Amino acid sequence: MSLPNIGSSTAAKPAEGAGAASVKPDNKVSASVEAKNLLNISIVQASLEVSLSTQNEPLALLYKTAITNLNEALQPQFGENAIQNAAGQDNTPDGTAGRIVTLSTAFFESYKGQHSDEDPDTALKNFMDIVRGGMEKGFEEAREILDGLKVLQGDIAGNIDKTYELVMKGYADFEASQKSPQPEESAESE
Structure with missing residues (x-):
């Protein structure tokens, strides 16, 4: 179409007869x-x-806005288009959340290398703050767009909420896997 x-x-055009002279530099x-x-x-x-x-692909819109905002959040450390939106992907909540988590957390090692002067747990926290901030902004924008189009209801709203929960769980799992092991203090050593 x-x-x-x-x-x-x-x-967007000047009025007839006004010409370019009506808009002075x-x-x-x-x-x-x-x-x-x-x-x-x-x-x-x-x-x-x-x-x-x-109407057909609300999670694709969610994915695009999340990736756009993640790209903006990661740009200072990794340049433009740090995360690419690939065509023809699984746009289910699981597929969308998986890509968001995988693509955004893939930059952690590089981020850690660029912030080697920081404590590893501090670098992890700062990185996750950046990634979560970009993701939150993307979800918020997608919800606003879909709400404005009057399609943020039923399965669409449910799928977005499920995707959000899966992304947050994925980020929590990633963060837990990257944290420095804490020394165990046993009661017997006292």
């Missing part, structure tokens, strides 16, 4: 208004595209 080219509507207000209009147009167009596909 082809979408109308909203970007070519008159809302030093007129920050006009340039700001025009930039805002163009942004609004692109948001509407993206929303139309999302609304056409989210």
Whole structure:
């Protein structure tokens, strides 16, 4: 299905006869208004595209927003697109959660190497804070988008909640497996 080219509507163009001279380079207000209009147009167009596909793949949207925000959270340490969104993947709660956990925690060794001056448990905590923050933001954005499209209900809402729980469990398991072993103090040694 082809979408109308909203970007070519008159809302983004100057009025007839106004020409380019009406938007002066030093007129920050006009340039700001025009930039805002163009942004609004692109948001509407993206929303139309999302609304056409989210009915069928809400967890794909969840995955995309989670990965986008994880990429942003990891960018300072690992550069752009640290986690890639691969096409044709299992978009069940288990599959989505598994990819989110696996792809995001795969960067821990590199993160630890870049923060070798930190205590290993501190580095783990800081890394998990970054990863959880990106994941939380992604889930929040996906829920907002799906709610705005009036599809965040029933199985879709349940699958997102299940995916979230599985991601949190996966992160907890990963964190527990990476923590330094604590010395056992027995009562007999006292």
